Amino acid sequence: GAVVSQHPSRVICKSGTSVKIECRSLDFQATTMFWYRQFPKQSLMLMATSNEGSKATYEQGVEKDKFLINHASLTLSTLTVTSAHPEDSSFYICSARLAGAANTGELFFGEGSRLTVL
Amino acid sequence: AQSVTQLGSHVSVSEGALVLLRCNYSSSVPPYLFWYVQYPNQGLQLLLKYTTGATLVKGINGFEAEFKKSETSFHLTKPSAHMSDAAEYFCAVSDTTSGTYKYIFGTGTRLKVLA
Numbered sequence: 001g002a003v004v005s006q007h008p009s010r011v012i013c014k015s016g017t018s019v020k021i022e023c024r025s026l027d028f029q030a031t032t033m034f035w036y037r038q039f040p041k042q043s044l045m046l047m048a049t050s051n052e053g054s055k056a057t058y059e060q061g062v063e064k065d066k067f068l069i070n071h072a073s074l075t076l077s078t079l080t081v082t083s084a085h086p087e088d089s090s091f092y093i094c095s096a097r098l099a100g101a102a103n104t105g106e107l108f109f110g111e112g113s114r115l116t117v118l
Numbered sequence: 119a120q121s122v123t124q125l126g127s128h129v130s131v132s133e134g135a136l137v138l139l140r141c142n143y144s145s146s147v148p149p150y151l152f153w154y155v156q157y158p159n160q161g162l163q164l165l166l167k168y169t170t171g172a173t174l175v176k177g178i179n180g181f182e183a184e185f186k187k188s189e190t191s192f193h194l195t196k197p198s199a200h201m202s203d204a205a206e207y208f209c210a211v212s213d214t215t216s217g218t219y220k221y222i223f224g225t226g227t228r229l230k231v232l233a
Contacts, residue, residue: 004161006161034220034221041228042225042226043208043223043224043225043226044162044208044221044223046220046221046222049220091159093161093162095162095221105150105167105169105212106152106164106167107152107212107221108164109154109161109162109163110161111160111161112159112160112161114159
């Protein structure tokens with residue numbers, strides 16, 4: 001099956017620094033990737049839709065200047081949490097769907113990245 | 119707008135007992151429906167999905183779900199619970215009309231299996 005890999009799986013940073021999380025589709029091309037945020041014991045909240053070669057589409061209430069998303073290639077999307085603060089601490093999960101005719105609507109999820117901001 | 123409701127944030131069953139996790143959805147168009155499982159500090163793993171065709175779908179680890187349009191439900195079942203089934207389960211509906219295939223997730227059900 002299609003594999004999506006996230007890196008790093010865990011990151012601890014100081015308040016005010018920026019953190020980049022990578023999401024890679026290892027064995028398929030993904031024109032669209034999605035970034036989710038999950039608070040402890042809660043569901044996944046869609047943050048943004050990342051489209052290769054174009055600007056990301058952010059969900060209502062998500063600060064685009066705080067959460068920078070770049071989808072520079074068909075296999076890589078990055079989420080940068082800028083000037084991180086403790087309230088940004090969370091579990092971030094990316095997902096991707098197969099491009100074109102292979103798309104069945106199914107999303108493939110990364111392993112998640114746990115961000116802790118001190 | 120689409121939405122998903124999972125009744126029961128916590129469900130406890132005895133090992134060997136039937137597992138039933140409830141999911142109801144709201145959608146004005148034929149939905150794609152999914153069940154995912156999440157173990158602690160991990161991503162989501164697809165259990166099963168319904169897109170078109172047979173309304174009873176079988177997934178991995180002995181799970182199955184039935185799409186009932188009249189009841190707008192997609193409940194997840196497993197005849198006999200195993201200790202390894204203890205995890206968080208999410209039902210999701212996919213927006214098939216906009217072309218984005220965005221997922222809307224339910225709030226999740228934490229399954230506890232008692233020895």
